[in-house]
Amino acid sequence: MKNTLATTKSYSFKKFMNSNNTVGHIFAAPFIFGFICFSLIPILTSFYYSFTDYSLGSKEAVFVGIRNFAKLLTDEVFVKSLVVTLKYVFISVPLKLAFALFVAFLLTRKSRLVTVYRSLYYVPSLVGGSIAVALVWKQLFARKGLFNAVLTDMGLGTINWFGDETLALYPLILMSVWQFGSSMIIFAAGLKEIPVSYYEAAKIDGANGFQTFFKITLPCLSPIILYNLVMQTISAFMAFTQAFVITKGGPNNGTMMYALYVYNQAFKYNDMGYACAMSWVMLVVMSIITLVIFKTSKMWVFSEAGD
Amino acid sequence: MNMKHTLRKTIYHLFVVIFGFVMIYPVLWMISGSFKDNAEILRGTLSLIPQEPKMSNYSTGWRGFSGITFATFFGNSLWITVVATLGTVISSSLVAYSLSRIRYKAKKLWFTCMLATMMLPGQVIMIPSFLIWHGLGLTNTYVPLILPYFCGQAFFIYQMMQFMQGIPRELDEAATIDGCSKYTIYTHIILPLLKPSIVTTIIIQFYWKWDDYMGPLLYLNRPQSYTASLAIKLFADAASTTDYGAMFAMSTISLIPVFLIFLFFNRYLVQGIGTSGLKG
Amino acid sequence: MKKKLLAVLLSASMLLSLTACGGSTEQAAAPAQDAATEEVVPAEEAAAPAEEAAAPAEETAEPITLRMAWWGSQERHDRTVKVIEMYEAENPNVDIEYEFYSFDDYFTKLKTLVASDQVWDVFQLGGNFPEYMDKIYFMNEFIDSGVVNTEKISDAYLKITQDTAGNQIGLSNGLNTYGIAYDVDMFNAAGVPLPTSTWTWDDYADAARKIAEATGHYGSSCFANNDEFIAGCSTFIGQQGTVGQYGFFNLELTDLGFDDPNMLVPYIQMRADLIKEGASPDAGAAMEVTNIENDFLVTGEAAMAWIAVNQFPTIYDICKAEGRNLALATIPRATADGPAGSVIQSSQMLCVSQDSEHKEAAAAFISWFQNSTDCNSVLQGERGIPINSDVLATLKGNASEGQQIMYDYVDLVGTFETPEKINVLSPAGQDLVVDQYNTYMHQVAAGELTAEDAAQKTFDAAKDIFAQ
Secondary structure, three states: OHHHHHHHHHHHHHHHHHOHHHHHHHHHHHHHHHHHHHHHHHHHHHHHHOOEEOOOOOOOOEEOOOHHHHHHHHOHHHHHHHHHHHHHHHHHHHHHHHHHHHHHHHOOOOOOHHHHHHHHHHHHHHOOOOHHHHHHHHHHOOOOOHHHHHHHHOOOOOOOHHHOOOOOHHHHHHHHHHOOHHHHHHHHHHHHHOOHHHHHHHHHOOOOHHHHHHHHHHHHHHHHHHHHHHHHHHHHHOOOHHHHHHHOOOOOOOOOOHHHHHHHHHHHOOOHHHHHHHHHHHHHHHHHHHHHHHHHHHHHOOOOOOO | OHHHHHHHHHHHHHHHHHHHHHHHHHHHHHHHHOOOOHHHHHHOOOOOOOOOOOOHHHHHHHHOEOOEOHHHHHHHHHHHHHHHHHHHHHHHHHHHHHHHHOOOOOHHHHHHHHHHOOOOOHHHHHHHHHHHHHHOOOOOOOHHHHHHHHHOOHHHHHHHHHHHHOOOHHHHHHHHHOOOOHHHHHHHHHHHHOHHHHHHHHHHHHHHHHHOOHHHHHHOOOHHHOOHHHHHHOOEOOOOOEOHHHHHHHHHHHHHHHHHHHHHHHHHHHOOHHHHOOOO | OHHHHHHHHHHHHHHHHHHHHHHHHHHHOOHHHOHHHHHHOOHHHHHOHHHHHOOOOOOOOOOEEEEEEEEOOHHHHHHHHHHHHHHHHHOOOEEEEEEEEOHHHHHHHHHHHHHOOOOOOEEEEOOOHHHHHHHEEOOHHHHHHOOOOOOOEOHHHHHOOEOOOOOEOOEEEEEEOEEEEEEHHHHHHOOOOOOOOOOEHHHHHHHHHHHHHHHOOEEEOOOOOOOHHHHHHHHHHHOOOOOOOOOOEOOOOOOEOOOOHHHHHHHHHHHHHHHHOOOOOOHHHHHHOOOHHHOOOOOOOEEEEEEEHHHHHHHHHHHHHOOOOEEEEOOOEOOOOOOOOOOOEEEEEEEEEOOOOOHHHHHHHHHHHHHOHHHHHHHOOOOOEOOEHHHHHHHHHOOOHHHHHHHHHHHHHHHOOOOOOOOOOOOOOHHHHHHHHHHHHHHHHOOOOOHHHHHHHHHHHHHHHHHO
C-alpha cells in the first residue's frame, strides 16, 4: 500500500517534471529570471518617467500626465527624426539583407579560398561602431574624400555629402550596409543547414541554378531570412553610433536618428521624461512594424516544425 | 568547355577579390593610420602607405595611462568576453529550446517580452538599470557586465529558435519512442544539430562584447579594471586633444583576438558545404 | 486583457511607491549609510562621520579615502596621477582613488553617479556645471576656515567660479576666454589690414570676404563645437548699448537680458552671408572639423578661426613647424567704441561633492592642487592658465612663444571694461537653444529662412526656457 503511494507520488512528480508547462518554464528560467530582475523594472521605470518631468540632474520626477506626449506632436525635430529613421530603416535593411545573402551565397562555393574571402568580407563588421572607422567613413565622404575624387575623375563634379540634408543620410546608410557581417554569417550557417539531399533530388529532376535557388535555397532559408529581417529592422531603429560620431544629427537635422534625439534629450538637454515618452512612442511604432512582418511572414516562411 | 569553366572561375575570383578590397579599404586605412603621425591622419590623405612609417604609435598607445598598460586592459576584456560569450551560448540555447520546441501557454508572453527588451533605446534604460545594480551593491564589480549574459540574449535566443525550426520534428518523436525525455532530447538531439547556430553566436557575441564600452564605462571605476574598448576611447577626448595614431594602433591590436576567434570558428561554417553540390 | 492591464497598473503603481520611497529615504539618509562609500572607506571611519571635522593635514588623522575624477588626454592623466601620488606621499593618511575618462564618457558616468548619490569627492566640471549645482558643495566655509588657501588668488579669479550670491562653486583649474586666431601671412597676401583690439564685426566680415576672394580659401573657419553661440551670438548682445546694459540672459537668469529679437539680426545675417558666399564653412564642411588640430586654419584652408585661447599654443606650434605664423585677435565688437563683451572665464574647475563624506579633506586637496608650485610644475598648466599668481609667474617664466601670446592676450582681455556683475551660470536648457540657433542660422544660409525669422525663432526658443 505504502509502496504504491510512493510510486504514484514519484510517478506524478515525474509526470509533473515532464509536462510541457514545467519543461518550458525550466528551460526558459534563465530568461525569466533575468527579465524580471534586470529588465522589467527599468522598462516600467522608463514608462513611468514618460509621464513625468524628470531630469537626471534634479532626480525628482514630477508627474505631468500626458504633457510629454502632447509636446511630441508639436516638436518639429521629433517629426523629422521619425521620418529620417523610417527612411533609414526602409532603405538600409533590405539592402543589407540582400547584400548579406548574396555574399553568403556567393561564398558557399567549394573553394579553399572561401574562408579567406569570407574573412575579408567579415572584417568590416568586426570593427563595428569604433570611432576609428567612423572617422574613416567621414573622410571618404569629405569634400576632398575618395568618393568626390572618383566623381571628379568621371567629370561629374563634387558632392557636398554632409552639407546637404537630403544627401547626408546616404553615407550613414551605406556604412550600415557595409557592416553586414553578422547577417552574412547567420545566412551562411543557414545555408549549411540545408540538407544536401534536397539539392541532389533537384539535380535529378533537372533543375538549373536559378530554380534551385528559388525553389530550395530560399524556402529552406526563410526562417533565417525572417529572423534577420526582424532583428535588423529593430537594430536599424536603434541606430545611434554612426550619426552620433559622424554627423551629430546635422545638417539641419537631416540625420537626426531617433535614438540620437533620445540621447540628446536625455543627456544633453536633460529632459529624461521627454526622452522616455519618445522612446515609448517609437516602441509602439516598432511593435507595429514587427507585427506586420510576423503576420505577413506566415505567407512566405517555410517551417519544418510548424507551430 | 574547360576554358569556359576556367574563365568563369577567374571572373568569379577577380570579382570577389576586387570587391573585397573595396570592402576592407576603410579597415586598411585605419591600420595604415596606426603607422602615421597625427598630422598625416588629420590631413585625411587616402593613401594606404604612410609617408614615414613609424612604430611609435604602438609604444605610446601600449604605454596606456598612468602606468597601466594595455596588457591589463586587454586581459580584462578577454576574460569578461570569454565568460559572457560562454554564458550567452548556454543560456540562449536553453531558452530557445523552450520557446521553439515546447508547447505551453506562457510561451507567447515570454517571446513578446524578449522582443520588447530590444525595443527601448539603451539611453533610457541605462540609469534605472544602474540603480538596480547599485542597490545590489554590485557596481564597481564585473558582475553587471557578466551575469545578464547568463540570462539569455534576445538576439541569439531568437536566432537559435529559427535554427531549431529547421530541425525535423520527426527526430524528437523518434527519440521519445526510444525513451528520451524532453531534457535528453535537448542534450542528445538539439544541441549537436545546433552547431552552426552556436558557432555564429560565439563569433558575433564575442566581438559585440569585446567592442562594448558602455557597460564597462558605467560599472567599472578603477582604471586597473577598465576594458580595452573603454581604454581606447580615452585617446579621443573631445575637449582637449585626440591622439589618433595611438587610438588606431590600439584599435588594430584590438582587432586581432576577434579576428582569430572568427578564423577558428569559421571552419565549422564552411566545413561540409562543399558536398552540398552547389557548383552553380 | 483587463486582468493583464490591471496587473501592469498594479506593478507600475508599486514601482511608483518604491521609487518614491527610495528617493526620499536616500535624500534623508545620513551620508554614513551610503553603501558605495562604505565600500571604499574603512569601517571605523564610516562609523565616525563626526570626525570629519578633524583637520586632514594633521599627520595623526585617521585614514581618509577620497574619490576623484577628471576627463582629458593621456598627458593629463599621467600628470594628474603623478600629482596625486605626490599628495599621498605628503599626506600619508589620505588615499586618493582616481578615475579618468574622455569628455563625453565622463559626463555619462557623472549622470549615473548623480542618480545614485555617489558623486566623486573631488570632481572636475566645465561650462555645463549649472546642471550639477545640486551636487556641488560650496567652498566658502573652507576658505573662511583657512583650509583652502586663497592668498595668492585674486578676487577677480575667485569670482569666475562664484554665483551672484557669492557662493564659491569651485576653484578654477584654468582661465580662458575666446579669441580669433589668424594667419598673419594670409592677411598680408590679401592686402587686408590686421585686426586691432577694437575691430568690429564689419571689419571681420570684410576681411573674411576679401581673403576668400583673394586666396580661394575660407576667410574664417568656425568653432568646432557649439561655443560660437556664446563667443559670438550672445557676446554680440552684450556689446550693444553701454557696458552691462544687455546680456543674452538677465543677471538673475529669470528671463532674457534683452527685449528686441531684432538685436540678433545683424549678427545672424552676417554669419549666414559669409557661409552663403563661401567665406566661411557650411554645415557639411564644418562637420569635417573634428578637433582643433584639423581646423581649417591649421590645415591652411582658412585665414581665421574661432578658438578658446587655451587651444592657441597647440595650433601655434603646429603651424610654426610648417613655417606659418599665427596671431591672436580679440572677438570683434559691434561698434569700435562700444563694449568688448568678452570676459575672462573659467575653462574648468575642481569642485567638492555634496555626496562626499570628507568634504574638508577634498577641499584641502583642491587648495593644494591649485596653489602648490611643486604640484603645478608637474601639471605645467595643461588644464589652462593657473589662477595662483605665484604659479602663473613660474609658468610664464618658461613659456613658449605660443603660450606667451596667450598670456598677453588674457592680460589684454583683463583690461577691458566689464559689467559690474556677471552671472557665470547659464540657465538649464541653454544647450537646446544653442542647437536650435545653429539650425536656424544654417537655414538662413540655405535661404530657407530670413535672418529676421531666425532671430525671432531663437528668441522664442530661449524664452521657452523660462516659460515652464
